Amino acid sequence: xxxxxxxxxVIAIIIFLNVDPSSMVKVAAEDISVGYxxxxxxxxxxxxxAIQAANEGDTLHVFGGVHSSPVMISKSLSxxxxxxxxxxxENRGTVVKVTAPNVLIQGFTIANSGQSLDEENSxxxxxxxxxxxxxxxxxxxxxxxYLKEAPNSQIRDNIIHTKSLxxxxxxxxxxxxxxxxxxxxxxxxxxxxxxILWYSERLIIRGNNVSGGRYxxxxxxxxxxxxxxNWLVNNSVGAFLMYSRRLRFNRNYVSNNRGPSGFGVGLKxxxxxxxxxxxxxxxxxxxSLDNSPREVDSTVLFDGxxxxxxxxxxxxxxxxxxxxxxxxxxxxxxEQVSIAGTTKFLDNLWSVDGIGNYWSDYxxxxxxxxxxxxIPYESRKLFEQVLATHPNLRLFLFSPAxxxxxxxxxxxxxxxxxxxxxxxxxxxxxxxxxxxxxxVDSSSRPITILSLSLFLTVGALVYAPGLLTRQFDKNPPxxxxxxxxxxxxxxxxxxxxxxxxxxxxSFSILPxxxxxxxxxNGAGKSTLIHCILGIIPSEGKVNIGPLDLxxxxxxxxxxxxxxxxxxNFHPDLDVLETLDxxxxxxxxHKSVGEKLLEDLDLYGHSNKKVGQLSGGLKQRLALAxxxxxxxPVLVLDEPTTNLDSNTRANFLTYLNELxxxxxxxxxxxxxxxxxxxxxxxxxxxxxxxxxxxCPVNIFSESIAxxxx
Amino acid sequence: MKTATFLITLSFFLSVSxxxxxxxxxxxxxxxxxxxxxxxxxxxxxxxxxxxxxTKQGISxxxxxxGGMSVFLKKYPEEVYAIWVHDYGDQNWIKADExxxxxxxxxxxxxxxxxxxxxxxxEAKQTASRFGVEVLSLEKVLKVVETHPLLHKH
Numbered sequence: 061x062x063x064x065x066x067x068x069x070v071i072a073i074i075i076f077l078n079v080d081p082s083s084m085v086k087v088a089a090e091d092i093s094v095g096y097x098x099x100x101x102x103x104x105x106x107x108x109x110a111i112q113a114a115n116e117g118d119t120l121h122v123f124g125g126v127h128s129s130p131v132m133i134s135k136s137l138s139x140x141x142x143x144x145x146x147x148x149x150e151n152r153g154t155v156v157k158v159t160a161p162n163v164l165i166q167g168f169t170i171a172n173s174g175q176s177l178d179e180e181n182s183x184x185x186x187x188x189x190x191x192x193x194x195x196x197x198x199x200x201x202x203x204x205x206y207l208k209e210a211p212n213s214q215i216r217d218n219i220i221h222t223k224s225l226x227x228x229x230x231x232x233x234x235x236x237x238x239x240x241x242x243x244x245x246x247x248x249x250x251x252x253x254x255x256i257l258w259y260s261e262r263l264i265i266r267g268n269n270v271s272g273g274r275y276x277x278x279x280x281x282x283x284x285x286x287x288x289x290n291w292l293v294n295n296s297v298g299a300f301l302m303y304s305r306r307l308r309f310n311r312n313y314v315s316n317n318r319g320p321s322g323f324g325v326g327l328k329x330x331x332x333x334x335x336x337x338x339x340x341x342x343x344x345x346x347x348s349l350d351n352s353p354r355e356v357d358s359t360v361l362f363d364g365x366x367x368x369x370x371x372x373x374x375x376x377x378x379x380x381x382x383x384x385x386x387x388x389x390x391x392x393x394x395e396q397v398s399i400a401g402t403t404k405f406l407d408n409l410w411s412v413d414g415i416g417n418y419w420s421d422y423x424x425x426x427x428x429x430x431x432x433x434x435i436p437y438e439s440r441k442l443f444e445q446v447l448a449t450h451p452n453l454r455l456f457l458f459s460p461a462x463x464x465x466x467x468x469x470x471x472x473x474x475x476x477x478x479x480x481x482x483x484x485x486x487x488x489x490x491x492x493x494x495x496x497x498x499x500v501d502s503s504s505r506p507i508t509i510l511s512l513s514l515f516l517t518v519g520a521l522v523y524a525p526g527l528l529t530r531q532f533d534k535n536p537p538x539x540x541x542x543x544x545x546x547x548x549x550x551x552x553x554x555x556x557x558x559x560x561x562x563x564x565x566s567f568s569i570l571p572x573x574x575x576x577x578x579x580x581n582g583a584g585k586s587t588l589i590h591c592i593l594g595i596i597p598s599e600g601k602v603n604i605g606p607l608d609l610x611x612x613x614x615x616x617x618x619x620x621x622x623x624x625x626x627x628n629f630h631p632d633l634d635v636l637e638t639l640d641x642x643x644x645x646x647x648x649h650k651s652v653g654e655k656l657l658e659d660l661d662l663y664g665h666s667n668k669k670v671g672q673l674s675g676g677l678k679q680r681l682a683l684a685x686x687x688x689x690x691x692p693v694l695v696l697d698e699p700t701t702n703l704d705s706n707t708r709a710n711f712l713t714y715l716n717e718l719x720x721x722x723x724x725x726x727x728x729x730x731x732x733x734x735x736x737x738x739x740x741x742x743x744x745x746x747x748x749x750x751x752x753x754c755p756v757n758i759f760s761e762s763i764a765x766x767x768x
Numbered sequence: 769m770k771t772a773t774f775l776i777t778l779s780f781f782l783s784v785s786x787x788x789x790x791x792x793x794x795x796x797x798x799x800x801x802x803x804x805x806x807x808x809x810x811x812x813x814x815x816x817x818x819x820x821x822x823t824k825q826g827i828s829x830x831x832x833x834x835g836g837m838s839v840f841l842k843k844y845p846e847e848v849y850a851i852w853v854h855d856y857g858d859q860n861w862i863k864a865d866e867x868x869x870x871x872x873x874x875x876x877x878x879x880x881x882x883x884x885x886x887x888x889x890x891e892a893k894q895t896a897s898r899f900g901v902e903v904l905s906l907e908k909v910l911k912v913v914e915t916h917p918l919l920h921k922h
Binding site for chain 1: 800801802803804808809810811813814879880
């Protein structure tokens with residue numbers, strides 16, 4: 061009776077695991093802890109004997125057990141592990157050496173190599189072509205997989221954790237050496253030294269997660285290589301690209317690489333590289349360019365990348381020429397672009413075919429609503445010029461000394477530096493990479509989702525752009541705000557070319573209050589909103605509760621949601637993908653986004669492409685994005701401009717519900733019905749000043765009397 | 769507050785005038801795992817291949833690879849006071865003009881130049897003869913090292 065139950069249990073396990081039943085029966089019949097090998101030549105208990113007896117092309121099924129090494133494979137064999145057999149190097153030499161082509165090693169734990177760097181002790185060392193290393197786990201090996209003149213090989217789906225040693229004494233989790241046409245895909249690599257890819261052409265490096273190492277990926281002489289959809293997180297440098305031609309670096313997520321070099325991606329002597337649709341977040345330097353491109357007739361293209369929360373967005377060494385930048389977004393980097401040294405910075409294109417880049421510190425306007433700023437973006441801060449020659453002064457970045465230097469430069473045009481760069485066609489909105497699969501596809505990677513949130517939080521902590529540019533008003537606010545005000549604006553002034561567009565505006569708003577900024581086009585409402593948000597620098601003071609925009613911009617920003625007049629979603633993403641992407645940026649849990657989809661009646665549209673949504677649905681999606689971090693204050697700029705009357709009414713109803721729920725609203729509008737429907741109070745803005753501050757009923761009476 | 773601002777401003781300007789100097793007769797002070805190579809931007813981790821020099825103005829440069837230092841000097845010639853490399857055996861600093869250099873061909877240096885240095889001529893000769901290569905002087909190294917790593921076959 062007992063045996064019958066045992067038999068049933070085994071059958072149940074077979075069905076559950078969906079594994080070849082014949083093999084499982086064998087497992088049941090043998091003691092897995094000892095292990096055995098089935099091959100075309102019979103059954104063996106010692107792996108080496110099975111390999112010796114095997115013929116070319118045989119498959120060896122290794123069932124469990126711990127097998128001592130070195131395992132020498134000099135025939136074209138397939139070794140397939142069942143029940144995770146262990147190949148144990150016993151801390152001596154290399155565990156598995158492959159010298160025959162077309163070998164497959166799959167399903168093993170490869171453990172305990174020696175630790176001689178000179179001998180390059182490895183988990184698996186390959187010196188033959190067409191070898192596949194797949195689905196193995198590497199534990200306590202110095203090097204993981206070492207391909208040495210092993211073209212057409214594949215390293216896939218492995219988990220590689222090398223020996224826990226001091227960084228310089230560690231080995232490389234993967235080293236590819238003179239091996240063309242190699243595929244490295246979907247490996248999880250932690251705490252190694254460098255993934256080394258040298259002297260090997262036409263590589264494909266795809267979908268790997270590399271963290272905790274020195275150089276996530278290090279390329280030298282890897283022409284025509286593709287690097288895509290990798291997560292390069294928490295290394296000293298995300299990827300170092302050197303001495304290669306036509307390398308494509310696309311759709312990678314590169315974050316929190318903050319070692320001594322601290323590059324998200326470093327390019328040295330690279331020709332005709334394409335860096336496209338990557339996300340560079342919270343690195344010391346998003347991208348570093350040194351002598352790239354190297355050759356006279358080549359170039360390097362940066363297209364559609366996001367550089368966000370980095371200390372420096374992009375850093376150039378002197379004399380770097382002929383790079384092209386288009387459709388990138390430079391969002392809240394402490395220094396957007398840095399040029400080391402004093403050599404003239406020339407011949408780099410910041411706009412290609414009339415498309416420039418988005419700059420979060422752009423001070424300009426888009427009067428013709430074509431999505432591009434009407435005046436060029438110019439990067440020129442005196443202190444940043446000083447940093448170029450004295451980089452160790454960066455520690456003064458937020459000091460009053462720096463503010464006084466930049467203030468002096470503004471006041472005295474004669475000492476104002478020449479602009480570092482000019483983008484003739486700056487974009488007004490951030491451009492979301494189409495392949496946000498770097499976020500969307502991460503559902504199968506809970507650890508990396510967590511990492512994303514964590515690293516973005518860290519990114520937010522180092523973010524303080526307002527300190528660079530905001531000057532503080534010495535005068536106290538003219539009106540004392542109520543003690544329980546949630547938003548307090550004092551003496552806010554903004555000048556463009558010395559012409560004040562916003563003039564000395566002060567007001568405060570109570571929790572749960574909705575305040576309309578009323579005024580005609582050009583009255584200064586949008587500029588006022590952008591100053592309140594810190595999107596553009598201004599004089600004066602803005603507080604949300606105890607949070608000062610000037611002193612604590614990171615927490616301030618977390619407390620404000622913003623719905624712009626028009627938001628450029630990527631049309632090829634669906635609603636859910638868009639929300640996932642912004643959830644990552646806003647550090648919001650996925651469930652928050654899902655709840656917002658329900659609350660805003662967007663759930664039924666989750667899988668629709670954003671480009672196919674109506675104006676009302678797009679606006680609701682924009683509102684959902686603004687609410688991701690559950691901010692107490694919501695700022696909206698002409699939120700119903702592009703909506704038809706029914707949709708507008710519905711949208712205003714949503715906003716009213718938010719107000720009832722305790723949100724504080726401030727919104728710009730020139731539509732009377734919006735103001736009457738939503739506002740408790742109205743600030744009438746004319747020529748950059750608040751002409752009237754009154755309850756909405758007084759405002760409506762004034763309108764009726766044509767007093768406004 | 770005004771005093772604090774003044775002090776910070778003062779220290780800022782003092783910092784501007786007090787950076788990047790080192791003792792002329794001493795090798796550069798290297799912090800392994802923290803310092804970054806002046807040529808390639810990579811972290812200097814391996815003492816065996818680390819090198820550096822001081823200029824006559826007292827500025828010190830640091831490199832992760834002897835070849836990288838040579839490349840840097842070719843690209844940005846400066847008035848050098850003293851060049852330093854490490855002995856591959858005992859890993860102590862030695863003056864480069866008193867060192868013997870070898871490219872054995874099997875040693876992977878951080879930038880792939882493959883150059884190692886010895887203070888002892890005999891030791892250098894033994895390594896060189898083992899690999900069938902010649903012993904190089906600093907002058908020769910600075911001459912033959914090209915912009916790209918020596919090890920590269922293609």
